[in-house]
Amino acid sequence: MQTDPKTNSDLSFEDFKAEVLSDYKIAVTSRECSLLGRREVLTGKAKFGIFGDGKEVPQLAWAKAFKNGDWRSGYYRDQTFMMAIGELTIQQFFAGLYGHSDLEADPMSAGRQMGGHFATHSLNKDGSWKNLTAQKNSSADISPTAGQMPRLLGLAQASKIFRNVKGIEDKTNFSINGNEVAWGTIGNASTSEGLFWETINAAGVLQVPMVINVWDDEYGISVHAKHQTTKEDISEILKGFQRTEKEKGYEIIRVKGWNYPELIEAYQKAGKIAREEHVPVMIHVLELTQPQGHSTSGSHERYKSKERLEWESEHDCNVQMRKWMIESDIATDEELSEIEKTIKKEVRDGKKAALKAFLAPQKKEQQEALTLLGNLAESSQNKTFIEKIKNELASDKEPLRKTILGSARKALRYVTSEKSTEKQQLIDWIENYYEIIQPKYSAHLYSEAEENAKTISEIKPTYDSDAKEVDGRVVLRDNFDAIFSNHPETLIFGEDSGEIGDVNQGLEGLQEKHGALRVADVGIREATILGQGIGMAMRGLRPIAEIQYLDYILYCLQIMSDDLVTVRYRTNGTQKAPLIVRTRGHRLEGIWHSGSQMGGLIHLLRGMYVLVPRNMTKAAGFYNTLLETDEPALIVECLNGYRLKEKMPNNLGAFRTPIGVVETIKEGEDITLVSYGSTLRVVEEAAKELQQVGINAEVIDVQSLLPLDLNEDLVKSVAKTNRLLVIDEDVPGGASSYILDTIIDKQNGYRHLDSKPQTLTAKAHRPAYGTDGDYFTKPSVEDVFEKVYEIIHEVNPENFPKLR
Numbered sequence: 001m002q003t004d005p006k007t008n009s010d011l012s013f014e015d016f017k018a019e020v021l022s023d024y025k026i027a028v029t030s031r032e033c034s035l036l037g038r039r040e041v042l043t044g045k046a047k048f049g050i051f052g053d054g055k056e057v058p059q060l061a062w063a064k065a066f067k068n069g070d071w072r073s074g075y076y077r078d079q080t081f082m083m084a085i086g087e088l089t090i091q092q093f094f095a096g097l098y099g100h101s102d103l104e105a106d107p108m109s110a111g112r113q114m115g116g117h118f119a120t121h122s123l124n125k126d127g128s129w130k131n132l133t134a135q136k137n138s139s140a141d142i143s144p145t146a147g148q149m150p151r152l153l154g155l156a157q158a159s160k161i162f163r164n165v166k167g168i169e170d171k172t173n174f175s176i177n178g179n180e181v182a183w184g185t186i187g188n189a190s191t192s193e194g195l196f197w198e199t200i201n202a203a204g205v206l207q208v209p210m211v212i213n214v215w216d217d218e219y220g221i222s223v224h225a226k227h228q229t230t231k232e233d234i235s236e237i238l239k240g241f242q243r244t245e246k247e248k249g250y251e252i253i254r255v256k257g258w259n260y261p262e263l264i265e266a267y268q269k270a271g272k273i274a275r276e277e278h279v280p281v282m283i284h285v286l287e288l289t290q291p292q293g294h295s296t297s298g299s300h301e302r303y304k305s306k307e308r309l310e311w312e313s314e315h316d317c318n319v320q321m322r323k324w325m326i327e328s329d330i331a332t333d334e335e336l337s338e339i340e341k342t343i344k345k346e347v348r349d350g351k352k353a354a355l356k357a358f359l360a361p362q363k364k365e366q367q368e369a370l371t372l373l374g375n376l377a378e379s380s381q382n383k384t385f386i387e388k389i390k391n392e393l394a395s396d397k398e399p400l401r402k403t404i405l406g407s408a409r410k411a412l413r414y415v416t417s418e419k420s421t422e423k424q425q426l427i428d429w430i431e432n433y434y435e436i437i438q439p440k441y442s443a444h445l446y447s448e449a450e451e452n453a454k455t456i457s458e459i460k461p462t463y464d465s466d467a468k469e470v471d472g473r474v475v476l477r478d479n480f481d482a483i484f485s486n487h488p489e490t491l492i493f494g495e496d497s498g499e500i501g502d503v504n505q506g507l508e509g510l511q512e513k514h515g516a517l518r519v520a521d522v523g524i525r526e527a528t529i530l531g532q533g534i535g536m537a538m539r540g541l542r543p544i545a546e547i548q549y550l551d552y553i554l555y556c557l558q559i560m561s562d563d564l565v566t567v568r569y570r571t572n573g574t575q576k577a578p579l580i581v582r583t584r585g586h587r588l589e590g591i592w593h594s595g596s597q598m599g600g601l602i603h604l605l606r607g608m609y610v611l612v613p614r615n616m617t618k619a620a621g622f623y624n625t626l627l628e629t630d631e632p633a634l635i636v637e638c639l640n641g642y643r644l645k646e647k648m649p650n651n652l653g654a655f656r657t658p659i660g661v662v663e664t665i666k667e668g669e670d671i672t673l674v675s676y677g678s679t680l681r682v683v684e685e686a687a688k689e690l691q692q693v694g695i696n697a698e699v700i701d702v703q704s705l706l707p708l709d710l711n712e713d714l715v716k717s718v719a720k721t722n723r724l725l726v727i728d729e730d731v732p733g734g735a736s737s738y739i740l741d742t743i744i745d746k747q748n749g750y751r752h753l754d755s756k757p758q759t760l761t762a763k764a765h766r767p768a769y770g771t772d773g774d775y776f777t778k779p780s781v782e783d784v785f786e787k788v789y790e791i792i793h794e795v796n797p798e799n800f801p802k803l804r
Contacts, residue, residue, distance in 0.1 A: 017330050020260075021339070023084070024325065027056040027318050028340055030080040032347040033093045034292060037115070041296040045355065045398070046097045049296040050116045052079040054289040055215050057317035058255075060084055061263035062213065065271035066183060069133040069176060071539070073152035074185035075141060076116030077215060085136045087120055090350030091357070098358045101440040103572050105357055109140070110440070110572040117141035121574040122538065127449040127630070129540060131173040133180070139538055140571045144562050146186060146193035149212075150528045151563060153199050154535020154543075156182035156210035160278060161541060165517050167488030174540035178209075181274045182535070185213045189220020191234045195527055195559075200282075202528040204241055204249055209274040211281045216257070217288040222303040235284035243279065251281045257288035258320035289316050359398055365433070366399045369408050372426045379422040382414035405433060444573035445607050446631060453609060453629040454710060458658040461617055461649035472616030473642035475649065476506040479620035482653030484514045487542060487627055492582070493520035494529055494546025503548060504584065504642040506616075526555035530581070534564050537577040542627060550585025550595040550636055557604060564632055565607030578630040580623065581608075584637040586678035586729060587778065590769040595639065596762055596778075599734025602705050609633035609659055610706040612676040617646050618703065621657030628656070638678045660710035661703065664717070668698030671723040671788055674714060674739055676702045679729045679779060686784035694799070695792050705735060708742050715747035722754040723791055729778045732761045755795060760787050 011019070034051035041049040052059070055077050063084035072078070082088035088108075095106040096115035103110040108119050119140035122130055139151060162168060163178025186196060191214060203210045214234055218225045225232040235252050243249035251273050255266040263285075270281040289312040293300030301309065313319075325331050331339075370390055377386035393399070393407040408430050415423050446452065483490055492507065498521035501508035511519040522529055526547055533545030547553055553560070560581070567577045585595025602610055609626075611633055613619040619637045626633050649655055665680070666687055675683045680701050687697045698717050702708060718724050724743060728736035736759040743749040744757055760779050767777035786803060793800040 020325060020330050023060045023260075024321060024331075024336070025339060025343060026083050027060060027080060027321065028343045029090065029347060030056050030083055031318055032344055033079065033090060036347055036351055037094070037097050038292055038296055040094070040097060040351070046115075047099065048114055049097060050076045050114070050294070051292060052077040052116070053291045054217060054312075054317065055257070056080040057260055057321050058213070058215070058257045058263050058267075058285045058288070061260070061267045062183065064264060065267040066136060067181075067271075067275075068136055069180040070136060071155040071180065071182045071535075072118075072136075072138040072185075073148045073155055073182060073535070074118070074138070075148055075187065075190075076143065077187065078118060078185055079116065082118045082138065087136065087138065088118065090347055091354045094351045094354030095358060098354060100354070100358045102357075102361075103574070105354070107574075109570055112441075112570045112572055113141070114143075117143070117570075119571050119575060121571075123574050123576060127447065127573070127576070129173060132539065133173060133176050139535070140567060140575055142562050142566070142570075144558065145190045146195040147559065147562055148184060149186065149193075149195045149199035150531020150556075150559050151534045151538070152182055152184035152210060152212070152531070153203055153206070153208065153528050154532040154537070155539060156203065156208035156280070156535070157206060157532055158182075158536045158539035158541055159209050160206070161491065161517060161536065163278070165488070165491075165515070168541075171489065171540060178278070179275055181209045181211055181271060183211045183213065185215060187220065188214050188216035188218065188225060188234060189223065189228045192220070192228045198525045198528045199531065200238070200241065200250075202523065202525055202532075203280040205523060207248055207278060208280060209278045211270050211274050211283060214282065214284045215288055216284060216286050217290045219290065219294075219300075219304075221294040222298075222300075235282065238282065241282075248279075251279055252284070253281065254284045254286060257285040258315050258317040260321045260324055287315055291316060362399050362401060362404065365401065365404050366393065366396070368429065369404050370394055372422070372429055373408065373411055375422040376411060376415065376420075376426055379420045380415050380418060385414045386411050401437060405430070405437075408433075444571075445569045447568065447576070447629070448573065449630075451629065453626060453631045453633070453659045454707060456625045456628050456656055456658065458661070459621075459651070459654060459656040461621070461655040462651050463647050464650050467647045467650070469645040470648050471643050472646045473504050473506045473508075475646050476616040476620050476637070476642075477501070477508050477510070478648070479623065479652045480507060481510060481513070483623060483627065484510065484518060486653055489540070490542040490544065490627065491518040491520070491536075492544040492546060493522050493532065494582070495522060495524055495548045497521060497546045502546065504639075506637075506642065526552050527559050530556040530559045530564065530579075533579040533581065534559070534567075534577050537579040537632070538567070538575065542578065542580075544580045544582050544623075547581060547583040549588070549593050549639070550583050550597060551593055553583060553597065553601065553634075557600075560608070560634075561604040565605050567607075567632075569607055576630055577632060578626075579632045580626050581632070581634045582637070583634065584639045586636065586638050586640070587774065588639045589767060589771065589774045591766040593639075594766045594777075595636075596730045596734070596766070598636075598705065598728070598730045599738065601634065602735060602738055605634065605706065607632075608706070609704065611635045611657075611659065611704050613657065613703065614638065614677060614680045614701050615641055615644070615646055617649065617655075618657050620652075621655050622659070624653060625656040625659060633659075636677065640678055657703065659704050660707040662709050662711075662713050663701045663703055664698065664713070665701055666697070666699040668696040669721055670696045671725060671791060672698045672700065672714070672717040672721045673725050673727060673784070673788070674700045674702060674743075675727040676705070677729070679727055682779060682781055683727050683784055686781045686788070689781065689785050690788055693789070695788060697788060702739065705738070708739065709747075712747050714739075714743045715749045715752070718743060718749045719752040722752055723795075724749065724753065724755075724757040725760060725784075725788060725791065726758075727760045727779055727784055729762045731764050732759075734761065736761050755791050758787070758791065760784060
């Protein structure tokens with residue numbers, strides 16, 4: 001083992017001793033938190049626990065190389081690192097374990113995520129950005145294996161953009177000349193995931209300042225590395241990524257996870273290379289242990305041999321660091337024992353303080369409920385039953401809000417036929433309780449700032465008297481040009497987005513004008529395209545990530561659903577990622593480009609906007625709107641609309657399509673037809689043909705699926721026509737059913753109906769290739785005409801006899 005204690009020539013030996021002792025205290029504190037945390041779960045005080053034991057010492061070394069402005073994108077083993085950079089206290093650790101819903105108590109997520117998921121605050125209370133270069137930053141963790149990797153790429157790429165793109169030099173609250181490093185962590189078993197490989201490849205191509213730490217303890221829960229990785233060694237099989245004098249690539253560093261001095265040297269080297277040379281680095285941290293196994297859901301003694309357990313006991317990084325400190329005359333066994341004893345007490349005290357703080361408001365709420373239940377019991381003829389509920393609640397020494405509110409609600413069942421002041425007081429308390437408590441678990445799914453995307457007013461496109469009709473893609477292209485000219489922090493990237501100006505020429509010539517970093521080609525790797533966007537958006541840039549076709553969203557849907565749409569929610573409003581995702585779909589023929597996943601998307605992407613413009617002017621207006629606010633969105637352009645003619649507006653970059661507002665395309669009085677996107681053109685044509693036989697249909701474009709019809713204009717139309725048909729190219733039960741549910745249930749449209757509300761959708765299968773495949777799969781003009789005719793026939797069979 002290396003024994004030279006001097007890792008910094010500027011430090012005296014006494015200073016170095018003090019620094020090492022401070023590190024050891026953090027390591028011991030973290031380990032004691034893990035040990036006591038496990039006990040809290042096993043005794044039922046916490047729901048679940050997953051801890052960083054066995055990874056303490058490498059994280060201390062990492063923290064020394066981590067500077068203000070740097071970013072972390074990790075997973076749930078990094079508690080020691082968070083303690084070392086001063087962002088996690090003992091009490092906060094246990095507050096997270098208990099799920100304390102107060103942001104002051106649990107600054108990581110206010111109980112939104114289980115313990116072990118870490119984040120720092122990027123935003124002020126009003127939602128504005130903090131100075132991110134003046135603090136150490138951690139992007140909010142997610143549990144899905146390797147899900148943190150794509151975002152890591154974007155966090156690193158932001159430094160490259162800030163260093164090389166002109167016009168954003170003044171954004172010094174986000175970057176100082178791109179000097180920031182993005183550091184990632186992943187377990188060795190999770191390197192089996194495709195997201196890891198996609199990110200590793202992309203970072204090597206992009207050459208960004210990214211350092212990835214692989215914590216290698218040889219297991220993925222119970223599965224040994226021999227089942228996970230070729231040659232059981234991730235850095236060995238990635239040797240081909242090692243950079244050379246002639247070829248760009250990675251710097252790959254291998255280091256034993258229990259060797260404190262070598263770890264410090266390795267991390268200093270990695271940080272210097274990434275920061276100064278903008279080169280990605282992998283640190284493979286070998287020979288780590290996991291003293292308590294994967295989590296509180298099982299014991300590692302079940303799957304590790306006696307020999308392995310003995311080896312882990314001897315090579316525990318804390319044990320080895322302690323041994324080295326004694327051998328190097330940094331501390332004696334007695335001194336370290338005294339430190340360990342003191343820390344055990346500090347951790348116990350911190351745990352007790354966290355539990356007391358967690359229970360305090362709930363005990364107060366419990367007392368309020370008990371008082372009201374007692375009063376209700378005294379005034380009720382069902383006193384015995386209510387007192388039973390009250391006594392059960394009173395016996396709960398560690399009450400949860402579920403129990404408190406559940407008891408109050410159950411008591412009302414016994415006084416349904418009674419009228420009393422006490423009953424009304426309990427009802428008022430329940431309603432007030434919901435109003436106060438529900439947001440603790442629900443707030444910040446979307447922006448709650450005064451000016452959010454839903455409040456951006458419409459600005460209509462304006463036209464010169466001699467405005468030319470051009471291909472829709474030209475309107476989109478010239479609007480993007482205006483955006484990139486007026487917003488230097490914006491950039492767009494995707495497959496074929498750069499040199500050829502995207503597959504439909506909506507970016508034609510813009511790379512040449514605005515540069516290859518702002519209008520960029522990327523490889524065929526949708527998950528990391530999304531990750532690039534998430535990471536850069538979290539660092540103050542305004543990226544537009546292009547997914548070539550709507551069908552390809554499936555490649556990155558997990559990242560969108562688990563990471564992007566939950567950023568604001570899972571941090572309780574302390575982080576944001578205002579990424580715009582651009583794609584194209586609808587009515588393209590054939591199984592693989594049919595573009596009809598909308599039902600899945602609107603359910604999996606709650607937390608971002610899903611916008612479905614019917615033409616390119618409407619799409620351009622959505623981009624303009626979103627750049628006035630700070631929220632993520634998916635815009636689905638109509639794939640068969642790029643060559644359709646539209647007038648060229650004269651206020652490019654300035655007109656705005658409102659979010660959550662429907663538009664009536666045609667007034668009518670006999671039936672309301674609701675649709676969106678390319679199918680809307682089918683509906684419009686059918687409405688013209690229906691008019692010819694005496695049926696006057698009202699046609700409405702929803703424009704936005706998330707959110708849908710904030711002004712409730714759809715139900716107003718139904719109130720006028722008394723009939724409703726929702727038409728969609730999605731599968732049965734998809735977006736059309738979602739729209740129907742909104743109108744009938746949420747907007748109470750059932751009150752106005754004289755006919756059964758219906759949907760007309762595509763078939764359950766994807767369309768076969770060719771025009772006929774589309775015709776026999778998705779709603780056609782004839783389908784819409786006949787469905788509407790059938791509805792009107794039921795009402796007036798004399799004037800509208802059966803067609804067939």
